[in-house]
Amino acid sequence: MQPVLAVERPLMKTLVAEYLATTADLDRKERLNQDRRKQFFLPHFQHLTGITRAWIVSQCVMEVSRQVYDQLEAATPDADKISCDDGWLPLVDRFLIVGHKQPGFVLKSAGEKWGGLELRYRCDPVGLEACRAAEKEAFVASIETCEKCGAPGRLRGKTQWRKTLCDVHADNRYDD
Template identity: 35%
Template sequence: MNKELDEQLCQKYPALYRDRNGDKGDTSMCWGFACGDGWHTLIDVISELLTKHDPNICAVQIKQKLGGLCFYHDSGDDYALGVEMTAFTISKTVCEMCGAPGILNNKGGWLSTLCDEHGDQHSAADNRDIDISSVADLRLGAAWSRLCAILKNSAHWHTEHNGRPASTFFINKGKNGRLLIKAFSDDQLTRGMVDIIAGYANRIDEHSGMVIGG
C-alpha cells in the first residue's frame, strides 16, 4: 500500500497500529500494509469496527494471501474474528489494485483478486458468479447483493460446519439510502460479520461496487 494511505490509517487508528514501526523480531506490522491500495477502504472499515469494539486490540500482520486480505491481531474474540474472516471473503471480490469489483486471477501460481482492467484472461474463478439467489427478493443493486449473499452464505456455513446458532437477518435499504442489516442473534461472530458487511456496503456504490468518493 502506498505511503500516504499507510500513514492515513496509522494516524486515524493510532492504538490499533501502534506496532506499525515495531521491531521485526516482535511484530510483522513492521512490513506495513502488505497489500494493494484497492483494499484501503476495506481495511479502514475493519479498523473502525475493531477499534470501536475493543480499543486495546493491536494489529500484528496485514497481508495478501491466496488472493485475499489477511488481517491478524494480537488478541480478541469472536466478534473480531467475524469481522476479519468476512473481510477476507469480501476482499476476494474486490480488485486489490483499485477497489473495483474483481475476480481471482492466477498468474503462474500467484493468486490475486483483480478487476478486468488490472487482471488478465486467465481467471481461476469468477467471483461474480457468487450465488445471490438467497437475497434476490431484496432487489438490491449488484454490489450490495453480492455482499448480502456473502453474509448469508457465510452464516449458513458457520451453522453447518462450525456449530454456530442459525441466524435470521433483516436486510433493508433505509430511507437515507443506507443498507441496514439486523441479525436476530446474540452470536458475536455473526455480529462481526454483519458489521463488516454493512460497514463496507455503505462505503461503496450499491450497483457498481466502486468506493464512494474514492
C-alpha cells in the first residue's frame, strides 16, 4: 500500500485541504460526519479499486479528523490543559518556553502520573529533539519537587498512590 500512498499523497493532501475549506462554516459534528467525508473523497479515487480505494479514502477521512481536532486543540489555551498543582507550574512553564519555540508545537496536557510530571504534546519532527530534552528535564525535576508548593520533595508511596511531596505536605500520609 505504501507505493500507492506515495503516488496518491499529493492528491490526498489537496483534497483534504479542499474538504476543510468547503466545510469551514459547518459545526464540528457535521464536518466530521463519516458519510459526508466518504462521499466527498470517493469520487476522486475512481481510478483505484477495491481495498486500495477504501484504504486511501479512509486515510483521507482520518486526516480530516486529525486536522479538525488539531485546530480545536491549538485554539484551547495552554492553561486549560494543565492539571497539576501549583508547585509544578514553573516546570511546566519552562517546558512551554522551549516548546513554543518549536515549529508545530501544541500542548495536549500536563499533569501528574505515577508521582511525576507527564507532558503530552505534538511537535514537528524538526523540533522534537528539543521538546524531548525539555520534557525529560521537567520530569526529572518533578520527582525532586513538591507538587503542592515547589519546595524540594521526593517521590512517596509504594502502592499505586504515588506523589512527589515535601515533608510538610506528605504529613505522614504516604507509606515510605
